[in-house]
Amino acid sequence: MHIPDSMISPETCAVGAAVMAPAWFVAGKQMRRSLSTKHIPLLAIGTAFCFTIMMFNIPVPGGTTVHPVGAVLLAVLLGPSAAIIGVTAALVVQALFFMDGGALAIGVNSFTMAFAMPICGWFVYTLISGRTPSNHPRRAIAAGIGSWIGLNVAAFITAVVLGIQPILYHDASGRALYFPFPLSVSIPAMLFAHMAFAGVAEAVVTASVVRYMQSRNFVLYGASEGQTASKYGLSLLWAGLGVMAALTPLGILAKGDAFGEWGVEGLKKQAGYLPSGFLGVERYGWKGFALFPDYLSDKGPLFYILSAVIGITLASGLILLVAKLFVRNKSESSPDKWNGGETRSKLTAGELPEWLLRSPEDDNPRETKGGEYRTMKRGWLDKTLEDLSVNWSVAMQQEKTAKLDGALQRLDPRTKVVSLLLLSLAAVMCNQAYILAGLLLFAWMLALLSKLPMDGFFKRVVTPVAFFILPIAIPSTLNWVHQGHALLTISSHPYICITLEGSITAGMFLLRMLCAVSFVALLSSTTASHQLFEGMGMLMVPRTFLWILEMTHRYMLLLLRSAEDMFLARKSRTVHAADTEEARCFLSASMGALFVKSMNLTEDIHGAMRSRGWGGETRFLRRSHFGWRDFTWGGLFMLVFLFSIIGGFIG
Amino acid sequence: MDSDCPQRSLFEVRQVHFAYPGGDVVLDDISFDVLEGASMALMGANGCGKSTLLKVLDGLLFPMKGNIRFFGEELSENALKSDNFNRWFRRNVGFIFQQSDIQLFSPTVEEEIAFGPLHLHLSPQQVKQRVEDISEMLEITHLLQRPPYLMSGGEKKKVALASVLSLNPSVLLLDEPSAGLDPRSQMWLVETLKKLHNAGKTIVIASHDLDIVDDIADTVVIFNEKHRIEEVGPAKETLKNTEMLLRVNLIHEHYHRHGDEIHSHVHAHDSEHKHQHDDDE
Structure with a gap:
């Protein structure tokens, strides 16, 4: 769900950041008020926790795995304000260090994953859980449903943000400048994946981590510790669901047409013009997706409400069922099963049991180390381990390259942050292939001058881009999306071909x-993490937030190590591949354990900070100074920036 | 003990009682004095409450019952809310956590050492001077720009010590200082602590490592596994009382090679010990 730069327009990025600004401000204020000096370590460790669980791979039916977002989980455990700031900080770290999501698109990505998701999830969670005490099982299920809805709302918003790009930004010929697919494609594609797979995994994991924390007597945010459940609880739940069902279609009805399901005519009215891509879609494909809205708009608003009710009931039922199954499975492993067997005389303390004296082969003589090898499938365990260690090695590599004696390493971090982000913006705004190629050459020349190991740099840059070739770039070359001169006909019936216009769009998209x-990547490979955060002070990022980022980066590595240890310990005792159910149990238990660890860490770090005189204000060493190098290079960067912008306009 | 000693009491701990939320009692009726310039060891088996006591002494946790005075001033949550008192107390008392990772929360070693002086409002020149001096004293100048996660356990311990010494505290509280250190780093630590003690610093360590306590401490406070004080006394004599040390589980029978009789007796304690440990986790 991380939107990379160049997939959306700079204007959209700006709107996203502008919308998020008040949310960040209010959340920050609320955290500081309610937690006084503890908010800094709590948010830093909370973020590190959030970042670490995003690396976990949860198996879903069908053999693939998905990553959780954890925003609703964080909201349920630490409160919605903590979730807003924590997930934002995690996204910033991901964008700057791991090239996951765009640095300019932070505002939009935060809006979906750090705002819409935890707030919607939290709303649903509080509605369903009512005034039940903290340890009530309904809270776990509520958290599960909340996270399912939260994730899908976030996916929907992402799809809308992407889908409106071709409507708003295209050139004179109708060629999309950014994300090429219309809403009728982006919404169903995103929602299908999230409703069916990622959402369910997220819901189950959230519910079971909450259950785990309840069993550890952790008091959930905003819940009372008391044992008695309120009588209003259940009726409030149904009232809430009813209100939601009624509200869901209201916004849609007000527009007269389903949002995102405009037909060609409606779109013409809405946008005032028609991107050429839509004609292709209308004419050749995606009929499957088009059927549904037609059916609904014909039958009028009543059906909309009905479908909302059915949808919510189905979704809630599904999640309830899954959650119930899960909760029962856990409690079924009660000791009854073990107590059935015959009891022998007890051993005296320190005496070795008889079976410990035998060799392991005697236990199961059929098992030998020779013979037929069955290669174990690379499952969630190995994938998670790999993801955890990749992060670790990226951080190590970056610390190393930041110390090299290259051109960019000698500059003040503030110069680098401002100018490299501006150049990145210039690239996103640019629509001329030759200017983009020039910028790319300039970037790679800078990498050379900074003595970065080029193979590592290319890998770092190309990997995130390559990820989008299959789902975005290749389909957009087809005549379904962009009509035009056929370059290569793939099939004549139905007519599918690669068009010139489509190829140009896809090429530009990848280049940009x-x-x-x-x-x-240049910015984060040539700057030590703490200097990078210091440089971000130039972008009017509050000092407190930078401090949280610094501490997040520092303890993220510690938590990654802890998580890696947990998974390695698990792997060392793995004799057979775990089934999905078992895997989820293990994953949620280790997330819970990691959370307990994180909270203890927070407590201790807060103590360590207070012990050395911290009372809430932030004081820092100032180390960096602007020098002649900064002015020279800064000037050069500005020139390149201006040339590429002006060049874009003239072209 | 030492009632006629001319030294001032630095900490006066009186009938302190502490329990964590959830009800596990960790400190039960603890009373003792820490004298100025003393070097004291709080000793006891795992989970006996000595780390908690150190946190109480550092004003990070507050007892449910009883009170603590520091230089005659009441040390309470309210007192620490006063800016002046807080600054005065934090300047005087340095706390070194068992896990260096907790203590090293800043992005670089330099910032770590500067953190305390900065937040206690020393001037930038003073802060700079202190960072330089301390890093030269502890031979960590080459680490100054390094992030904490790229250091070995011994280096981390040095940096943790530097980050506290830069405050120039009059008391150093150390939680299990020798845990996880190799023999060379342990020797270095003992020598450094001795040097600091000779320079007039008061040293309080919590430990179950008899060797290091033998080297550093003049006075020992022995805790039993019921979270009470078993004995307070001069280190040399107290540590010779093997029967008492066996009782509080600080030594194992193999330490002095007794016969079978004690063997079975000790095992009973062993299970208790494990039980305590699990609770503690």
């Missing part, structure tokens, strides 16, 4: 993305 990612 490569360019934007290169500048961000």
Whole structure:
């Protein structure tokens, strides 16, 4: 769900940041008020926790795995304000260091994952859980449903943000400048994946981590510790669901047409013009997706409400069922099963049991180390381990390259943050292939001058871009999306071909993305993490938030190590591949354990900070100074920026 | 003990009682004095409450019953809310956590050492001077720009010590200082602590490592596994009382090679010990 730079327009990025600004401000204020000096370590460790669980791979039916977002989980455990700031900080770290999501698109990505998701999830969670005490099982299920809805709302918003790009930003010929697919494609594609797979995994994991924390007597945010459940609880739940069902279609009805389901005519009215891509879609494909809205709009608003009711009931039922199954499975492993067997005389303390004296082969003589090898499938365990260690090695690599004696390393971090992000912006705004190529060459020249190991740099830059070739770039070359001169006919009935216009769009898209990612990669490979955060002070980022980022980066590595240890310990005792159910149990238990660890860590770090005189204000060493190098290079960067912008306009 | 000693009491701990939320009692009726310039060891088996006591002494946790005075001033949650008192107390008392990772929360070693002086409002020149001096004293100048996660356990311990010494505290509280250190780093630590003690610093360590306590401490406070004080006394004599040390589980029978009789007796304690440990986790 992380939107990279160059997939959306700079204007959209700006709107996203502008919308998020008040949310960040209010959440920050609320945290500081309610937690006084503890908010800094709590948010830092909370973020590190959030970042770490995003690396976990949860198996879903069908053999693939998905990553959780954890925003609703964080909201349920630490409160919605903590979730807003914590997930934002995690996204910033991901964008700057791991090229996951765009640096300019932070505002939009935060809006979906750090705002819409935890707030919607939290709303649903509080509605369903009512005034039940903290340890009530309904809270776990409520958290599960909340996270399912939260994730899908976030996916929906992402899809809308992407889908409106071709309507708003296209050139004179109708060629999309950014994300090429219309809403009728982006919404169903995103929602299908999230409703069916990622959402369910997120819901189950959230519910079971909450259950785990309840069993550890952790008091959930905003819940009372008391044992008696309120009588209003259940009726409030149904009232809430009813209100939601009624509210869901209201916004849609007000528009007269389903949002995102405009037909060609409606779109013409809405946008005033028609991107050429839509004609292709209308004419050749996606009929499957088009059927549903037609059916609904014909039958009028009543059906909309009905479908909302059915949808919510189905979804809630599904999640309830899954959650119930899960909760029961856990409690079924009660000791009754073990107590059935015959009891022998007890051993005296320190005496070795008889079976410990035998060799392991005697236990199961059929098992030998020779013979037929069955290769174990690379499952969630190995994938998670790999993801955890990749993060670790990226951080190590970055610390190393930041120390090299290259051109960019000698500059003040503030110069680098401002100018490299501006150059990344220039790349995103640019619509001229030759200017983009020039910018890309400039970025790679800078990498050379900074003595970065080029193979590592290319890998870092190309990997995130390559991820979008299959789902975005290749389909957009087809005549379904962009009509035009056929370059290569793939099939004549139905008519599918690769068009010139489509290829240009896809090529530009990849080139632009490569360019934007290169500048961000340059920034984080030539700057030590703490200096990078210090440099961000130039962008009017509050000092407190930078401090949280610094501590997040520091303890994230510690938590990644802890998580890696947990998974390695698990792997060392793995004799057979775990089934999905078992895997989820293990994953949620280790997330819970990691959370307990995180909270203890927070407590201790807060103590360590207070012990050395911290009372809430932030004081820092100032180390960096502007020098002649900064002015020279800064000037050069500005020139390149201006040339590419002006060049874009003239072209 | 030492009632006629001319030294001033630095900490006066009186009938302190502490329990964590959830009800596990960790400190039960603890009373003792820490004298100025003393070097004292709080000793006891795992989970006996000595780390908690150190946190109480550092004003991070507050007892449910009883009170603590520092230089005659009441040490309470309210007192620490006063800016002046807080600053005065924090300047005087340095706390070194068992896990260096907790203590090293800043992005670089330099910032770590500067953190305390900065937040206690020393001037930038003073802060700079202190960072330089301390890093030279502890031979960590080459680490100054390094992030904490790229250091070995011994280096981390040095940095943790530096980050506290830069405050120039009059008391150093150390929680299990020798845990996880190799023999060379342990020797270095003992030597450094001795040097600091000779320079007039009061040292309080919590430990179950008899060797290091033998080297550093003049006075020992022995805790039993019921979270009470078993004995307070001069280190040399108290640590010779093997029967008492066996009782509080600080030594194992193999330490002095007794016969079978004690063997079975000790095992009973062993299970208790494990039980305590699990609770503690």
